[in-house]
Amino acid sequence: MKRDDQSGLAAGGNKVRKLEYLLGAAAAQGCDCVVTAGAAQSNHCRQTAAAAARLGWPCHLLLGGEAPGRPEGNLLLDHLLGAKIHHMGPRRQGEDLPALADRLRAQGRRPAVLPYGGSNALGAAGFVHAMLELAGQCRTAGFAPGAVVFASSSGGTHAGLIAGGAAAGWHPRLLGIAIDKDLAGEGSLAERVIHLAEATASLLGLPGSRSAEVELHTARAAAGYGVVGAAEHEAMALLARTEGILLDPVYTARAFAGLLDLLRDGRLQRARNVVFWHTGGLPALFCQELFPLPPEVRAED
Ligand SMILES: *Cc1c(COP(=O)(O)O)cnc(C)c1O
Secondary structure (H helix, E strand, O other): OEEHHHOOOOOOOOHHHHHHHHHHHHHHOOOOEEEEEEOOOOHHHHHHHHHHHHHOOOEEEEEOEOOOOOOOHHHHHHHHOOOEEEEOEOOOOOOOHHHHHHHHHHOOOOEEEOOHHHOOHHHHHHHHHHHHHHHHHHHHHOOOOOEEEEEEOOOHHHHHHHHHHHHHOOOOEEEEEEOOOOOOOOOOHHHHHHHHHHHHHHHHOOOOOOHHHOEEEOHHHHHOOOOOOHHHHHHHHHHHHHHOOOOOOOOHHHHHHHHHHHHHOOOOOOOOOEEEEEOOOHHHHHOOOOOOOOOOOOOOO
């Protein structure tokens, strides 16, 4: 297991890798505050707030939905991290980012505007680095994974891993487990990953990646984003009770449930080494709406 849930910055997660590049560039360009958008329980927004705190920058978050009576999970941490929170109701996809950035510029600020999920070519560059890191660790350990399995949502993680594999000349099967049924804007997740992988390779001056290799297991996404069902509960309980490792209800539980599907139906051979990339998300466990500790997970006696 690759433990990006231990990546540092306020409960960890995969967005730290993207933020290293996104905010590094923003600092070099003289920015002095950051704005981004996401769902109320966005891990990306919570990690952005933490990174901004490290830089000493104000952080504005445009979050979907209404202000809850009692903030929980990631939203609670956003408050603790000092983010300026704007609850946007139905405008949940960052529609108002340009207007907010204009308002800040009119006040003399220089905002860094980060895309939804931190997923543009520069953010994905963090996962090129991550893939090179994994290749090096596997080489040192004498471990040859047949497949790397991970949650795929806004596509930056997946795209960076593809571009990084091409850069390293290292080709374990990259198997994304789709988390969202519908994506904002045009195109499928696979198309978005292809475009982003190519843009990332071109930004870094790397050889282009072979787009035919985008492999996605989409069946688990059918239930809808953030709908935590029996398969996710099974995955969370299994990892917690056999390894003492916590998955999050929205992303990594679904990704691990997808991995179990593939093992059970033979699409992944049990004999092959598999790396599960744990992308984080811990705070969502402490959001009642997402994880109310359902009867099937409750341990009594
Ligand atoms: C954002 C996120 C992902 C998905 O990463 P993308 O680059 O958006 O595809 C997976 N797991 C967790 C916990 C996340 O927060």
